[in-house]
Amino acid sequence: MPDYALGLSAQNLVLQAVAEGLVAHQMGGFSREAIASSFALPSTARAVVAIAVGTLAPLRCSPRTWRREVVSRVRKPLSELVFTDSWGNPAF
16 A cells, blocks of 8 residues: 555544544554564555554553643644745745
């Protein structure tokens, strides 16, 4: 699957999870070999992304981790991310 389609698929899964009242957590640094073994992936398939979907369990994590999970996120403004005809020329 091309990277573009993979990114869109991951995004749609996360957005749908949130719309359903769930939490989705994308993970890096997972073991491709462990995933292949655990899920009996055929040799023609490979693990590329790992996304956990579920509900927050505040009693199962440290207070520090819980605070990090529930804190409001601060996003960069679109003027720093979306440009018009040249890099650095904000579209918004």
